[in-house]
Amino acid sequence: MDYQFTIIVPVYNEEDNLIRVEQELLAYMKIASKKTKVLFVNDGSKDSSQEHIEAIASRHPEFKYISFKENRGLSAAIKAGFDYADTELVGYIDSDLQTAPEDFNLLLEHINDYHLVTGVRANRKDSFVKNMSSTIANGIRRTFTKDGMDDTGCPLKVIKTDYAKRIPMFEGLHRFLPAMILLQNGKIIQVPVQHFPRVAGQAKFGVWNRLIGPLMDCFAYLWMKKKYINYTVEKQN
Template sequence: MIYEFTIIVPVYNEEDCLPQLFVQLKDYLEVASKKTRILLVDDGSSDQSARLIMDFCNKNEHFSYLIFERNFGKGAALKAAFDHTETPILGYLDADLQTYPQDFEKLLPFIGEYDLVTGWRRDRKDTFVKRISSKVGNGVRNLFTRDYMHDTGCPLKILKTSYAQNIPMFKGLQRFLPAMVLLQDGKIKEVEIPHYPRLAGESKYNFRNRFMGPLMDCFAYVWMKKSYIKYKVAQKNE
């Protein structure tokens, strides 16, 4: 089968969420407007996530996986998946089911005109501390990146694969995807999507890694922006 769209799902210690995630993904494949494959990336989980992923993918068409030998971080999981994607567009979704794969259908109509389309969780279903820390972190990133996204960290995005594969590897990659597309002279758009409360498992984030870590990543982004190389070939002979 020739696929048109790859959904990437980075996973780290989400064994409690995975059974329902698998159901949601299979249900979405039945109604997806594009021929879609799923690529699950286990980021060195210490629970049973990797085993569950391998067992499920080996029994279900349209599902594949990458298993890291140890924990490298979400940015690495996304970059590895970008590099292993062959479809013209890709998207990503967190495994915690606070966003649903069905909502890719809200983003897909815009991917022709735009090079990245990201969700905007306007009505967040998180704890007060998580909402505030995310708002502060997003504000700090906007000061550095000037991408003016309301919800840069929304874990539901679609990108054209050519743009995704031109993004250089660095920690915290996922926080800068809109800015990295703008560096390539791409066009970005936000679309409001629903947000759902976490039903199982535990959040991996707190104020420290939602603010201090992203703040340090912003300095790395500024350095990278100054050093970023881009070019366009006008002509070539064969």
């Protein structure tokens, strides 16, 4: 079957959410504007997430998975998803489902004209501390990267796969995906999407990795921007 779009779902200790993930992604596939499949990336979960993932994959051939030997973090999980994707387009959504799969269609409307389309969470349903730390972190990142994006942490994105595969990922870089597309002379846009409270499982990010960590990552980005290799082949034989 010729799939056009792969949704990456990073998973770390999300056993209480995975049945809902299965149901909501199956519902999305019925209305998806592109022929869609799912790739779970189990980031070394220590609960029963892998058993749930394998059960889902056994029920539905459009659900695939890879599983890490040990926990390597969200950026590594997204990078592995990019590496294993074999469709023209790739996207990702968090397994906590605080964003809605059906909103992928809003992003896909723009992907012909852009190389990355990211959601921006409207009316975020998070705590004051979480919202404030994210707002500050996004402001710092915009100052460094000049990417113009208001919410790069939004876990709903669509990227042209050839651009995604060229991103030199490092830990924390999932917040810099729009900036990394700009380094490739790509075009980016943000689109408002729905946001919901977490209903199961535990958040994996605190104030440190939502605020202080991204500030340190900005310096890594500036170094990478200075050293980044980008070229276009005009002719070959």
